[in-house]
Amino acid sequence: MIRLEAVSKRYGEQVALRAIDLEIHRGEWLGLFGHNGSGKSTLLRLLLGLTRPTTGSLLIDGKAPSPAGWRRLRERIGFMPERIAFYDHLTGREILAYFGRLRGVGGERVAAVLEQVGLEAAADRRLAGYSKGMRQRLNLGQALLGDPEIIFADEPVEGLDPQGVRAFFDLLHAGRVETVVMSSHRLAECSHRVDRICVLNQGEVRALGSVEELSRDLHPPVHVHVYPSESANGSLQTTLTNLGATDVSMHQGAWVAEVAQGSKVAFLAGLAGCQPQIRHLHIEEPSLEELYFEHE
């Protein structure tokens, strides 16, 4: 649907994106993850046509977009910007009514969206009295006004509690939205909600694929926490190393053995022979957050 080919973006001397190759497929949910300054927002701005590549090309349905092409695309999309200060002196309803008029949407749709995002009770209150969560819901409501097929969202769950994050994704699922491109810092909470993740660092794509694919490809080590029993002797650390742990350290009363994914089964089988020395065992699979930091 939207394809970036060797796209780079510079702002003066500063390189925001380097040689990005990325295709967004119709119907997929794509998460852009990375730290501040990693290039997520610039990438979103490129995909929305708010900025142009310095080099490389952006194609929509296989063609370089004309102004009319952008306009056609924009009729199908909703956008949730990250840093937006809607008009504090207006009520939630007035704000949505204004953006609705820009989309050719009337008061009935505005009322329906206010109900959809759970703001009908606060609709006639001024925005100045809205909490951060309510502002985010209003932002989502604004993006949903045109009943879009595609949602671009820049840090949409920033500032939301876990319940709010779940509610946000539920709202997206409830609509007509087919394709979602969202950026976030909160990899752990969002990664399992998307089909693919794109990890950006210093303007480069460091990883692209589903969580399963990335886990498989990166072979991140597992950490096995071995709590020694009272009968354990001093040889347990050596035993863990001999069983294939690449690193063994003591942490809060447990030996923490770092074991490569490929050696995990053999390592655990070997531990069975040391059972009298082990009081408790805890296997810590790498979280996606750790995978993410692996890419830093």
Added chain:
Amino acid sequence: MNTSDQVLAIARKELTDRLRNRWVWTVSALLFLCTVVIALFGAAPVGVVGNKGAGAAMASLMNLVAYLVPLIALILGCGAIIDEKQRGTLDLILVYPLSPRAYFAGTFLGFTLALAIAVVVGFALSGLLLVFWVGVPAVEYLTLTALALLLGTAFLALSFFVSLLSRERGRAIASSVFLWIFAIFVFDLILVGILVLSGGKVPASLFGALLLANPADCFRILCFQWIGSAATPLGLASVAPAGLPAPLLLVILAFWVVVPVVASYWLFQRRVDRDALV
């Protein structure tokens, strides 16, 4: 979605904002107060207070408009568009299916309507007093109001350009104040200086052309030509060369609206394309 509906939606929003934050009513009240005070007490320094005749009142009012309306327009336009950019709403609006041209047109229209309502309301209130008590001819007063609107729109257009060029509200305010001082005070002083230094040998055509380079002077000359009861035309309009027909002056004043608007739009579009608005 019809483009004209989008333009009107944006214009309505800009106008409503300025009505709600009382900018329009504050300016109206200021204009009303200044108009009445200037008309009644403008000649107080020379010992004349109260109804001193239509001519003197109109001359005072022309001067007031030439000073105050450009300043009001420049302040109004400070931060136009760049405030929306800094707020984050401009990026959002530009992702909507509307062209930057429609957004720009709607914004300028909304600001112009706010200025127009402020000027018309302020002048209408004082106009009743001046026409019925001082005896200012109604047609001349209406002409002055219309010219004030045109002058204000020209400076509003200039303020859009200054705002976009400045990229930041604080700089835009400083630049606007500089522009106002230059157009209202410094420009005429420079022309007077040139006249004095040259011993009056500046060709009339060149002098006329130089006067037209300032919308405030265009306004003054037009008032001098159209508002006959003004006994004491002020500023360099009094030494304006003959042969500058009023329709030409009107076209040139309108030109001072169109050129900055076109230049502002060009700058806006260029900076949107380059993602370099602020």
